Amino acid sequence: MLGDFKGYEITVNKVLQIFRKTGPISSREHTIPDLIAANWLSIKTIINKKKDIYWRLFHRSLPLGYRLKYIESPEAGFCPWCTKEPQTPEHFAIDCSLSEKIWEIVYSFLNINESINYPSTLKEMFSGSSAQNASQKQVLNWLHITTIYELWCCYASLK
Numbered sequence: 639m640l641g642d643f644k645g646y647e648i649t650v651n652k653v654l655q656i657f658r659k660t661g662p663i664s665s666r667e668h669t670i671p672d673l674i675a676a677n678w679l680s681i682k683t684i685i686n687k688k689k690d691i692y693w694r695l696f697h698r699s700l701p702l703g704y705r706l707k708y709i710e711s712p713e714a715g716f717c718p719w720c721t722k723e724p725q726t727p728e729h730f731a732i733d734c735s736l737s738e739k740i741w742e743i744v745y746s747f748l749n750i751n752e753s754i755n756y757p758s759t760l761k762e763m764f765s766g767s768s769a770q771n772a773s774q775k776q777v778l779n780w781l782h783i784t785t786i787y788e789l790w791c792c793y794a795s796l797k
Contacts, residue, residue, distance in 0.1 A: 681779060688787040695786055696764055698727050702793075718796050728760055730789065737789055744785050748777075757782070 681689075694700045703715040703725030717725040719736045731737060741756035757763035763782050769775035 681776065681783070684780060684783050688783050691787050691790045692783045695727055695731060695760075700727065700730070700790070702727065702730050718793070730793070731760060731763060731786060732758060736792065740785060740789060744781060748781070 691700070703713065703717060715724055717723045717729055717734055720729070720734055723729060723734075725734075732741075745756045755768065757768070762768065763786075766775040766778040766782070769778050
């Protein structure tokens with residue numbers, strides 16, 4: 639049974655009717671549900687290839703070491719800058735020694751009166767939770783997207 643229909647009665651049209659009645663169905667829950675309203679995709683001053691890398695990191699689909707080890711045989715899955723450290727999205731964006739240095743440099747250029755620390759988790763990075771108001775949040779979103787893109791460029795040039 640699917641809705642009010644038996645298995646032999648099911649057609650594409652009837653399935654669409656069921657979906658229209660029930661509303662949108664999410665096949666996958668976000669690990670960070672409150673970030674759907676982050677609106678970082680709608681920032682117009684950022685070129686799409688930078689947003690694409692950020693989007694891939696958000697969805698954990700960047701081809702980093704922890705994924706490449708299953709694709710390429712010589713790839714061990716470790717970070718190229720940290721000894722024997724698995725390269726996960728968290729490590730790539732936040733915990734790596736190179737990314738920590740880049741975050742420190744980037745945040746040192748911010749001209750905000752309050753002291754804002756660079757993100758320590760992916761959730762902080764995607765949500766811009768350290769911002770005090772909407773304009774700061776937009777600045778932080780722009781800054782985070784650009785920083786992740788630069789990190790990706792460093793990684794891609796090394797590979």
